[in-house]
Structure formats: structure tokens, C-alpha cells
Amino acid sequence: MKLSDNGETVQKERGDNLFDENIFTVSEITSHIKNILENTISALWVKGEISNYKRHSSGHIYFTLKDENASLLCVFFRQFNHYLRFEPENGMEVLCYGKVTVYERSGQYQLYVNQMRPLGVGELEVAFRKLKEKLEAEGLFDEGHKRAIPTHPSKIGIVTSPTGAAIQDMKNVLSRRYPVEIILYPARVQGDSAAAEIAEGIRAFNKRDDIDVIIIGRGGGSIEDLWPFNEEIVAREIFASSIPIISAVGHETDFTISDFVADLRAPTPSAAAELVVPDRTAVLSELQSYASRMENILYSQLQEQRMHCAELTYKLERLHPQQVLMQYYQRVDELHSRLKNSLSYITNIRFELEEMKIKFLQSFRSIYLDANRDALVELSSRLGQTFSKKYRIVRDDFLNLSARLEELNPLKILKSGYTLTKKGTRILNTIKDVAVEDVLTVHFFDGACKCDVTEILEQREKETQ
Structure with missing residues (x-):
């Protein structure tokens, strides 16, 4: 007998051995089972829990779907899993769509998976959470990597759709608050190629040296519409940018991966335009305040310098060499007069002493010379000593005055460099x-x-x- 693809057993051609008619090879049985499975079971959705998950270096994914009572081997080839927006892991409940077949080499039936969706949570939500956890672990969200947004930019680069409402809103706000030059890099903001275009726009602005800040964004939409701003390629370009970046995607309640990586998150494109430039009215008011403060500071410093100059002028007049010289002249005249008076006093004393000596000798010599010779000798000695002592005192005063007169001599002042x-x-x-x-x-x-x-x-x- 023989096997047919519809599962019925038919007569196999008789061989040389009478016992050969019920004998089949392993390949025949396996091929027959494969044909039955593929012809009777069409593509279908299978629900189960992932286990034994493995991503091969070839890019193919191998895992087992299981429930409480059974398990099913699964293969997710690279050409299909390339579009997967999340990373499966063991223990995850998923829905897999594919076709049941048999891998003939091992004789095992398995599911060739074409699509996979997480159970309970949307596929994009899982992808968002997985990428957020990955980038956060790598430090792309750290505040230490955030750059300060310049307070007065002169040129702003914007990556967005040239036909969307976002660019018009930003232009209106910027022209009203603080006129600044805008450089637009036109890029798609939704669709499969949008992420690559946004990343290329960031790279293009970083090649220039005249851009102060970059804004990337778009208006509101569904999670699918905003998804390009959740792509890893965009997040890594934002992190690698040497120019500060503001992320302005969707509405205030929308959050994307770009918001977490960017240096500043704006709830809307219009809000980004308000955050990136100051209000011209506030700037003018601040400048007027600075001007007033500078005027007060300069006035105070001018008054202080005037007082200082007046003080220096007074000191200069008081210590001017001519004034000093005139004072020395007066002092010299004063000392000279005192010296003359001292010399006259010494001369007068000397004359008086001589006169007293003569008178004494004339008046009392005859009386006391003989009777009081010893006393007279003693008195004469004492008188000589007194005169010598008085003479030394007067001489020392004369020498001191002479020395002081020499110190105040104008010629000595002239030796110091004055004329x-x-x-x-x-x-x-x-x-x-x-x-x-x-x-x-x-x-x-x-x-x-x-x-x-x-x-x-x-x-x-x-x-x-």
C-alpha cells in the first residue's frame, strides 16, 4: 500500500519481499505528515507564553510558545522580525500569526511566525517601554549630558515638515517675540522614512557652525503618527549632537523618546518657540535696567575719583619740594638766630666771669689773700672747674646746633635731586x-x-x- 496526501492509506506497489508492502521510510512518513498539516491547517493566530527565547547571529529568532498543557516550537525568520517594534523576552504573553509546518530533519512540527503582537499592551507601547529602558540604562537621559539652551540665539535650525502647521506656528511666535533667522530642514514627520530624515536633518545642522539651537517636532497625532520621534536612530542623533536640541512633539500630554533625550522638552511647537527666545519687551526692560545701574555705578566711581584727586592735590601741595624747601629755609634761619644768641650769651658770660674775677681779686686780695690762701686756692679751683663745665655745656650746644643746621642746609636737599x-x-x-x-x-x-x-x-x- 502507499500514503496519500489526503490521509487515506492506499495500496503500495508490491516489492520483492512480501513483507515490504507495509514498510515506509522516515522521510516518507515525515513528508506525508508535513503535507497533511500544510494542506489542512491554514495560517492562524496562536496565543501563548514565550520560553527558550534565542536570537541567532543570522537574525532569525527561535522560541517556544506554551500554555498549561502543551508547547509549540516557533521560528521567526529575519525578513519578518526586522519590522518588529519590540524585543520579545521569556515569560511574555504574545499572539503569533503564521503557518504550522514540519521541520523534516528533526521531524518536529513548528510554527513559522510572520507577525507577533504582545498581549494586554499594544505593540508600540511595548516597543516604547523597551527602548526607553534601554536608553535610560545607557545614560542617554542623564541630566549631566543636558546642554544649556542659549538665551539669545541668532540662528535657529528647525527639523519638521515644511507644509505642516507646526512650522507656521513657530514662525508666528518667533516673529512676534524676538525676530531671529530660521533655517528649515524639510523632513517627513510620519511614515517609515521619517525617522531617517529627522536624523539626517540633525546631522546636517551639526555640520554647520552658525546654528545656535535646533528644534525638532511636529503637531499632534496618534502614537503611530508620532512614532518617528520614538525611533532609536533619532534618539542617538539627538544625544550625539553638539548643538542644543529642543524636542517639541505633539501636545502637552504626548511624550516621546526624543523628549527624554533632548536638552529641553517643549509641550508643543509653539511653546518651543516661546522657550527658545526671550520676549523683546522683557529684553528692552532689562537693558534699560542695566543702563541705569551702569550710570549709577559710573557716577559713584566718578565722585570717588574726584575726592581722591582732591586729596592727592592737597597732599601734593603740602609735600611739594618747594614748600618743604621753604620750611627748611625758615628753620635754618631760626636755628641760625638761636646759634647767634647762644654765642653772644657765651661771650657775655665769659666777660662777666673775667670782670667778676678781676673785681674779686682787686677787692678781697689784700683781705683774704694771706688769711685765706688755702680757701682762695680752693675757690679758684672750683671756679675753674665751674667755668670748664659751663664751657663744655655751651660748646656741646653749639656743636649740636651746628649739626642740625648742617642737616637743614639747602645744599643737602639739593644733593637729593631737587633744584x-x-x-x-x-x-x-x-x-x-x-x-x-x-x-x-x-x-x-x-x-x-x-x-x-x-x-x-x-x-x-x-x-x-
């Missing part, structure tokens, strides 16, 4: 007494010279003012 200028016989102490072509005599400590005045310069203090 004394005369016009004729008059000492000059102001530039107002000097005229061009005057002949002046400049005295140094070791001589003097004649000078012709060729030019009169203004005072330095006037120059600094």
Missing part, C-alpha cells in the same frame, strides 16, 4: 611766573646753569582730569 630755580634774584615757586624766552638760573648742589624757556607745559593734574 632751586631763580628768575633773576627771585626764587620761583609757580609756573605762572615763567614766560617763553625767559632766562632761568637752575641751582644744583654743586653748581648752577642757565636755561632758556622754549615751551610751557600744563600741570600734570590737569592732564589727568
